[in-house]
Amino acid sequence: MDFLLLLPHGQRIVLEVDGSQHYTRDHGWTPDTSKYAEMMAGDRDLKLRDYEVFRFGHDELRNENAAHALLEQFLPELFQRYRVVT
Template identity: 75%
Template sequence: MVVEVDGSQHYTRDRGRTPDTGKYAEMVAADRDLKLRDYEVFRFGHDELEHLDDAKALLGQFLPDMFQRYKVVR
């Protein structure tokens, strides 16, 4: 399993001012390579986790669902 937190540097240039389709293409190609190696890729956008309360709520929902899916024993 791979968990990634993506900021704008993953798909822009000029410090986030200009979309960069080449960088985006590299990112999705890397995702495909990981998936072909049987990794599950979960991506979060930086803005989803920027504020503590929002991050807690999101991860409070995501992590139990993920553990259930993979039946991780605590």
């Protein structure tokens, strides 16, 4: 997991940033469905243990301005959903 947010009332949020290493082999050249399946199994395991998982693609966060805009929208919505006062 890339980031773990421990919120009030025992709420646990996992933020993942996925680059091509999560679903390819040969340094990003060949799709690898077994790596992808392993990642999905990990998500299911976390969810069964009451973690909420949110994934971002590496390309969404590559550009600093675009990443800032995305997170400015996402984080307040996330905190509103879990009723975290900011």
